[in-house]
Amino acid sequence: MNSNTLLLPVLVASTLAALFAACLLGSTPMPADRVLMAFLGTGDTADQLVIWQIRLPRALAAFLTGAALGISGAALQGLLRNPLAEPGVLGVSASASLAATFSLYYGLAAISIWVLPVAAILGALAATALIALAAIQTRSVVTLILIGVGLSSFAGAAMSLLMNLAPNPFSLSDMINWMLGSVANRSFQEVGLAIPFIASGAAILLFTRRGLSALTLGEEAASGVGLNLRNQRIWTVLGAGLATGGSVALAGAIGFVGIVAPHMIRPFTGHDPARSLIPSALLAGLILVVADIGVRLLPTSNELKLGVVAALIGAPAFVWIAMRRRTVND
């Protein structure tokens, strides 16, 4: 019981520490006193520039992306009653990033700064809705995950096609960014564009989280205890679609954090999907902030993409969770 009450404070404190560390560390490390002065707006102007224009927005972007994926993953796992459900695995992230790439490719993104995030969100919602529809048809979660694999592959193929046809190396490198996932060079403007979507998605998921606990009993029994199944599906799909779409608009497709974070959180929250949402969001955000610090510090000739690092850590974890899973209900 004790570990449960400590969970949130520990996560919040570690997240703040990680965000602060992200401001300290970098190609030129900055001592803590200079960072603090820059935060207060009293330090050296160059320091202020580095903190406010480069390091802090980037760290916040990493945190928001992770938080959105963590809460979406935890909610989708509750809805589908399977620990392997996640925006990345279900093809939601890939579809969102395909839609974003599409808007870039056809120059639609130049019309308004809102086009790209909205495209990403529409892509995410289309994929989530398709999966929710399939979830009504089939009881088998394995089928759903296979549908997700199909969606991912299709989105990947369509993206390769766009890259294949890319008119110039610049658009090619833009697309690669969306495909691999990165928070490099993010500004507060981009963070600000993604926040409304991530926040509204997260709010929807939090308001409707009670139903996710009821779904533990299975769908029939959940409606027996008073859950409106149809509304629960719609809200969870909408919330996860908005949050995931917002995260993709900000950082491109980043996979597996949405699985790993809730999996680590569940034992501390009594395996209750509703109580896992907020801690999963915090932990997933924390993981990406730390991973992004790693990305920036690793002395590689080309900076590694955050999405690549996340997948390198997350994919083995996915396999491990899948292998340890006892075959229960599918």
Add this chain to the structure above:
Amino acid sequence: MTELVTTSLTAKAGDATLVEGAELRLAPGELVALLGPNGAGKTSLLRAALGLVKPDSGNATLGGTESTRLSPMQRARQIAYLPQLRPLAWPNTVRDVVALGRFAYGAAPGRLSKEDAAAIDRAITICDLAGLSHRRTDTLSGGELARVHCARAFAAEAPLLIADEPVAALDPRHQFRVMDMVRQFVDRGGGALVVLHDIPLAARYASRLVWMKEGRIIADGPPAETLTEQRMADVYGVKARIGGLNIEIEGAI
């Protein structure tokens, strides 16, 4: 007084008629056993009566209101429904699962009012789960798990209870324990409808037997009147010897 009443209720799935013209009544103070072979339409009747599927004709009312018009929460406060058991998705603690029985009152396992907590404690005591309340459900035996589901249904403190094969796959002792709990629920003023495949168990506990065959209710009355050798042959296709409430099933016809 909350009653569940169906009037010439018919439910179809595509071309197949699952339930036809069913007249069923469940009131507080009685323990009704719903009997019939596999595929007779027992579960479909329950689902249509509860408003989980829309009846094709006829209607079902719960406390005077048509059950398809009730919101899931309103319905759950009047009738607790235990469907055929499915595995739980997550290894929650026993107490958290029982707490889900309070969902219709706005409760969640992490957010319980005083009344919710009190109702959960009562249900846990009734079902003799006090020693297990912090155990994870994936460490329980089948009999213990069946008691957890009963406790979740009792935690709702609804006047009526519908249980679909609550004793399936339980050993004889646990079958009796679960049926004792249902009978105590009825003694406290509740009304229970239980789907059973064990005819002797049904005859022993039920105040009324409802017999279904091929989607129709073909008999409805106290065990002493409706439990006959002829009926066992008609409904189940078995040869049985009946003396009072003792039944000896000798084999298939």
